[in-house]
Amino acid sequence: MSPYEAILLTIITASTPLLLAAIGELVVERSGVLNLGIEGMMVMGAVCGFAAAHVTGSAWLGVITATFAGIATSLLFGLLTQTLMTNQVATGLAITLLGLGLSGLIGSGFVGLPGVKLANVAIPWLSDLPYVGRLLFGQDPLVYVSISLTVGVAYVLNHTRMGLVIRAVGQNHASAHALGYRVVAVRYACIAFGGATSGLAGAYLSLVYTPQWIENMTAGRGWIALALVVFSTWLPARLAAGAYLFGGVWILGLYAQGMGVGIPSQLLSSLPYIATILALVIISTNRRLSLINTPASLGKGFVPDR
Amino acid sequence: MQLILEKRAQASSIMNLWSPVLAIFLTIVMGGLIFAMMGKPPLTALYLYFIDPLTSWWSIEEVLVKAGPLVLIGVGLAVCFKANVWNIGAEGQLTIGALMGAMVPVLWGEWQSPLALLAMLCLGALGGALFGLIPAWLKTRFGVNEILTSLMLVYIAQLLLDWVVRGPWKDPQGYNFPKSVSFEGWHLLPIWGDGRMHAGLLISLLAAVLLFWIMRHTLKGFEIKVVGSAPRAGAFAGFSHTKMVWFCFALSGGLAGLAGLIELAGPIGQLQPNISPSYGFTAIIVAFLGRLNPLGVIFAGILLAISYIGGEGIQIELGISSKITQMFQGMLLFFILMCDTLILYRLKWISTKPNQHSAGYI
Numbered sequence: 001m002s003p004y005e006a007i008l009l010t011i012i013t014a015s016t017p018l019l020l021a022a023i024g025e026l027v028v029e030r031s032g033v034l035n036l037g038i039e040g041m042m043v044m045g046a047v048c049g050f051a052a053a054h055v056t057g058s059a060w061l062g063v064i065t066a067t068f069a070g071i072a073t074s075l076l077f078g079l080l081t082q083t084l085m086t087n088q089v090a091t092g093l094a095i096t097l098l099g100l101g102l103s104g105l106i107g108s109g110f111v112g113l114p115g116v117k118l119a120n121v122a123i124p125w126l127s128d129l130p131y132v133g134r135l136l137f138g139q140d141p142l143v144y145v146s147i148s149l150t151v152g153v154a155y156v157l158n159h160t161r162m163g164l165v166i167r168a169v170g171q172n173h174a175s176a177h178a179l180g181y182r183v184v185a186v187r188y189a190c191i192a193f194g195g196a197t198s199g200l201a202g203a204y205l206s207l208v209y210t211p212q213w214i215e216n217m218t219a220g221r222g223w224i225a226l227a228l229v230v231f232s233t234w235l236p237a238r239l240a241a242g243a244y245l246f247g248g249v250w251i252l253g254l255y256a257q258g259m260g261v262g263i264p265s266q267l268l269s270s271l272p273y274i275a276t277i278l279a280l281v282i283i284s285t286n287r288r289l290s291l292i293n294t295p296a297s298l299g300k301g302f303v304p305d306r
Numbered sequence: 307m308q309l310i311l312e313k314r315a316q317a318s319s320i321m322n323l324w325s326p327v328l329a330i331f332l333t334i335v336m337g338g339l340i341f342a343m344m345g346k347p348p349l350t351a352l353y354l355y356f357i358d359p360l361t362s363w364w365s366i367e368e369v370l371v372k373a374g375p376l377v378l379i380g381v382g383l384a385v386c387f388k389a390n391v392w393n394i395g396a397e398g399q400l401t402i403g404a405l406m407g408a409m410v411p412v413l414w415g416e417w418q419s420p421l422a423l424l425a426m427l428c429l430g431a432l433g434g435a436l437f438g439l440i441p442a443w444l445k446t447r448f449g450v451n452e453i454l455t456s457l458m459l460v461y462i463a464q465l466l467l468d469w470v471v472r473g474p475w476k477d478p479q480g481y482n483f484p485k486s487v488s489f490e491g492w493h494l495l496p497i498w499g500d501g502r503m504h505a506g507l508l509i510s511l512l513a514a515v516l517l518f519w520i521m522r523h524t525l526k527g528f529e530i531k532v533v534g535s536a537p538r539a540g541a542f543a544g545f546s547h548t549k550m551v552w553f554c555f556a557l558s559g560g561l562a563g564l565a566g567l568i569e570l571a572g573p574i575g576q577l578q579p580n581i582s583p584s585y586g587f588t589a590i591i592v593a594f595l596g597r598l599n600p601l602g603v604i605f606a607g608i609l610l611a612i613s614y615i616g617g618e619g620i621q622i623e624l625g626i627s628s629k630i631t632q633m634f635q636g637m638l639l640f641f642i643l644m645c646d647t648l649i650l651y652r653l654k655w656i657s658t659k660p661n662q663h664s665a666g667y668i
Contacts (some may be wrong), residue, residue, distance in 0.1 A: 267469070270466075
């Protein structure tokens with residue numbers, strides 16, 4: 001394998017959890033809900049996925065468990081914000097704090113235990129093609145899941161009736177309600193979808209990226225995914241580009257550390273966070289770009305009249 | 307029959323007081339269930355967690371020492387959240403405040419006078435305030451969401467601290483441990499009791515009382531409440547939203563920075579990679595549990611301090627992971643938000659039978 005292939009492969013590995021978490025949140029925000037709890041749902045996915053895989057020995061069971069852990073955590077968020085009308089910002093923070101604590105408690109028995117790695121795809125002949133074989137046909141399955149999800153979300157949002165309803169609910173929930181759409185139900189479904197992809201993103205960390213359980217192993221990725229959604233101006237294609245760009249920054253720091261350049265390792269480790277802030281500044285400066293797609297009802301609760 | 311939420315004509319002031327009590331009760335019940343699920347005796351565990359820390363003077367002191375930074379950061383955040391400004395990066399502001407204040411003992415170690423301590427306190431507050439102003443500036447100048455930037459800055463601040471204590475500010479005589487020189491003399495806060503209670507606690511108390519007075523009796527306090535609850539009305543009244551964002555971040559950042567410095571000059575006594583058990587994040591819960599009211603924050607700070615000490619206690623006594631603390635804290639915030647629904651809404655049973663009076667319509 002040539003070095004350029006190796007670098008591209010690691011970039012994709014670093015980007016996939018960001019893309020998975022962000023594509024779900026994109027749908028959630030398109031439906032007008034701001035779920036700041038990605039970090040919490042992700043870390044719950046990571047620990048439950050690891051635990052299930054470790055106990056059963058099957059990485060796939062881990063992936064499925066992680067997805068459901070993400071959904072369960074997101075439904076807690078849904079219950080509070082959609083049914084009990086709590087503040088979405090504060091509730092998202094609560095989900096993150098709860099998720100970090102609960103995952104630590106669940107994971108305290110799993111620290112340092114060997115994990116199960118999700119095997120890479122191997123297609124005879126295709127995966128062995130020179131230069132592009134590993135890159136296109138030999139990744140782990142979740143990479144393909146993340147890309148299909150992105151394409152699927154783009155298609156559903158822009159070309160289907162379901163997507164139209166989701167966008168209508170996010171743009172103007174009062175009108176959507178008047179037209180007879182069930183605003184709260186649509187939002188619950190979107191929140192659950194966001195939970196599922198965040199759970200998958202967590203599973204990616206504990207079953208592919210570093211197949212073990214480390215406390216707080218999400219390391220702020222959930223927050224970076226949130227920033228990515230803003231950066232993408234709520235467009236799936238731009239989201240994917242942003243995710244790979246960020247994965248690149250993450251890996252750039254790691255490689256520079258490995259090569260021993262004379263820059264403190266802490267500065268290199270902080271690159272993704274600095275890049276996130278810069279990206280947000282750049283995108284926010286362009287008001288037209290950032291306002292054009294912002295769901296008008298983002299973060300506002302909806303109580304139907306009786 | 308179906309249970310629904312019905313909006314109250316006006317916010318219930320009774321529920322505003324009872325909601326945190328209900329939330330604490332639910333947290334305790336849920337906590338007991340979790341202990342039982344883990345195969346631990348629930349009542350013993352709950353006693354060790356919530357009551358035992360208050361049964362000896364030694365642990366009461368420990369609770370107060372932990373409550374100090376929580377209250378100091380919590381009152382700042384309470385004002386922020388009241389104004390609808392979301393600073394969730396207090397942990398980073400705490401870190402930078404501690405770093406700035408530590409300049410005095412590390413760089414000018416010979417300067418021993420009460421003024422040195424005063425300079426440390428001022429530098430701590432200044433560092434936190436300046437660091438807090440970064441998200442404020444990004445928000446008001448470029449329109450960047452302050453939640454994301456203030457949180458990203460936490461990671462950056464912690465990495466900066468890590469670099470400083472492992473690099474330029476490492477104690478040359480420290481056997482290569484990642485620690486600065488130990489603070490001495492006037493670089494430490496005055497202490498009393500058996501040596502753990504320190505003057506920083508007075509600063510926390512003072513800050514809470516002062517902010518309570520400002521919120522209740524000054525124009526600034528009124529402005530904060532108006533801008534937070536009715537931004538349009540605030541704009542018509544001539545209150546500047548930009549200035550409010552800057553004020554809130556400078557205040558909460560400054561208090562967080564001060565809290566960080568007090569931790570260094572009080573219980574810790576030197577700069578090290580870990581200076582706070584997530585005080586900056588726990589203070590968010592403190593602010594909400596304290597009803598965003600500076601005096602309420604004092605009680606909330608003490609309760610969450612108990613959760614730290616209780617968590618350590620049951621770790622030793624029952625062998626439960628100390629992560630239980632963070633879970634209890636998250637659960638508490640969760641239940642507070644849930645119970646707060648009852649301030650604006652009331653629960654009501656309605657009949658699900660088709661309403662006969664409306665049969666003629668549509």
